[in-house]
Amino acid sequence: MPIDHDTIMKALSAVALPGGGSLGQGDVVKALSVTDGAVSFVIEAPDAVSARAWESARSDAEALVKALDGVSSVSIVMTAHSATPSAPAKPAPAAGAAPSLKIGRHPTPQQGKQGVPGVKNIIAIASGKGGVGKSTVSSNLAVALAKLGRKVGLLDADIYGPSQPRMMGVSKKPASPDGETIEPLHAHGVTMMSIGLMVEEGEAIVWRGPMLMGAMQQMLGQVQWGELDVLLIDLPPGTGDVQLTLSQKTALTGAIVVSTPQDVALLDARRGISMFEKLGVPVLGLIENMSTYICPECGHEAHIFGHGGVADEAKKIGVPFLASLPLSLETRLAGDSGTPIVATDDALGEPYMRLADRLVQGGIA
Numbered sequence: 008m009p010i011d012h013d014t015i016m017k018a019l020s021a022v023a024l025p026g027g028g029s030l031g032q033g034d035v036v037k038a039l040s041v042t043d044g045a046v047s048f049v050i051e052a053p054d055a056v057s058a059r060a061w062e063s064a065r066s067d068a069e070a071l072v073k074a075l076d077g078v079s080s081v082s083i084v085m086t087a088h089s090a091t092p093s094a095p096a097k098p099a100p101a102a103g104a105a106p107s108l109k110i111g112r113h114p115t116p117q118q119g120k121q122g123v124p125g126v127k128n129i130i131a132i133a134s135g136k137g138g139v140g141k142s143t144v145s146s147n148l149a150v151a152l153a154k155l156g157r158k159v160g161l162l163d164a165d166i167y168g169p170s171q172p173r174m175m176g177v178s179k180k181p182a183s184p185d186g187e188t189i190e191p192l193h194a195h196g197v198t199m200m201s202i203g204l205m206v207e208e209g210e211a212i213v214w215r216g217p218m219l220m221g222a223m224q225q226m227l228g229q230v231q232w233g234e235l236d237v238l239l240i241d242l243p244p245g246t247g248d249v250q251l252t253l254s255q256k257t258a259l260t261g262a263i264v265v266s267t268p269q270d271v272a273l274l275d276a277r278r279g280i281s282m283f284e285k286l287g288v289p290v291l292g293l294i295e296n297m298s299t300y301i302c303p304e305c306g307h308e309a310h311i312f313g314h315g316g317v318a319d320e321a322k323k324i325g326v327p328f329l330a331s332l333p334l335s336l337e338t339r340l341a342g343d344s345g346t347p348i349v350a351t352d353d354a355l356g357e358p359y360m361r362l363a364d365r366l367v368q369g370g371i372a
């Protein structure tokens with residue numbers, strides 16, 4: 008019988024943690040994925056000290072899971088939160104300075120990686136190259152997760168071309184009744200915010216390192232996200248300052264990388280993956296977008312950008328392959344009209360629902 012999620016979690020209940028409890032309890036194991044016997048998951052320790060103390064539990068877990076029937080390989084990543092994202096709290100203002108609503112400023116000093124109060128998981132959606140459909144995937148995935156009953160936030164951090172206001176059908180400037188915090192917007196069951204709604208068009212493009220870091224801190228800290236199961240962050244393409252800042256300063260659950268099957272897109276995706284790995288951000292999986300085109304007239308299936316390249320890459324580097332999403336006119340039109348395809352009755356929304364379900368089953372959303 009193929010190995011499954013429950014059998015692994017049961018086995019992990021036998022791995023004791025220093026200080027009490029086991030790996031099978033609480034919310035310690037995240038991103039559990041099983042693909043053809045290849046098991047991968049993330050152990051999330053509450054802080055760096057615990058992470059060091061849990062190292063022996065990690066190696067016990069590896070040996071135990073490897074010995075289970077049907078398991079061909081095991082990959083375990085340990086991450087540590089430096090701030091515990093529990094009860095929602097007001098963001099701490101910079102020492103001596105009143106919080107400013109002007110987005111884009113120098114950052115406030117910060118120790119280590121920080122979570123967002125009240126937010127359980129933070130997932131960055133990245134791509135090596137522009138135009139591969141990262142924003143389309145982010146909006147559809149956010150709506151799909153909301154349809155599954157999850158509390159979902161979507162932050163559009165793509166300063167070069169913020170597209171979530173158009174894709175989610177929102178355009179009004181977020182309010183700030185107290186002049187300190189920012190109220191996010193809501194669309195299709197998702198709590199959302201875009202840098203594009205806070206700054207004049209083109210303003211953010213000239214920002215570099217420190218300004219971007221300040222803006223990201225504000226987006227994560229001053230926006231009243233409330234209690235969320237998961238916050239998706241739609242990143243700009245490539246491996247620039249936003250990605251770097253976010254990976255270094257935010258306690259990300261992990262990153263999902265979107266690519267088309269073209270060699271050139273894959274080459275860029277590889278660069279993104281290696282950046283996340285170097286910065287200690289778990290790569291939760293790869294998604295192939297535009298993998299197949301089904302002609303609405305005759306039903307003929309064509310692989311315009313090639314096919315299967317992303318799945319092969321995922322296998323090669325040992326990360327989960329999460330989804331293969333079709334290229335379709337309806338998906339593009341739905342995105343342009345402000346109602347993501349998954350929010351409609353169209354069957355083309357199903358692959359996004361399956362993707363969302365997989366993330367929920369894996370405990371990362």
Ligand SMILES: Nc1ncnc2c1ncn2[C@@H]1O[C@H](COP(=O)(O)OP(=O)(O)OP(=O)(O)O)[C@@H](O)[C@H]1O
Pocket residue numbers: 134136137138139140141142143144165168170243244296297332333334335336338339340342343
């Ligand atoms: N599966 C798909 N089927 C049809 N059109 C798609 C699909 N995915 C994306 N598109 C279209 O391709 C264009 C680029 O997509 P999108 O903006 O999501 O990409 P991106 O990677 O976020 O781009 P950028 O990095 O430039 O922001 C959009 O017009 C979008 O509607």
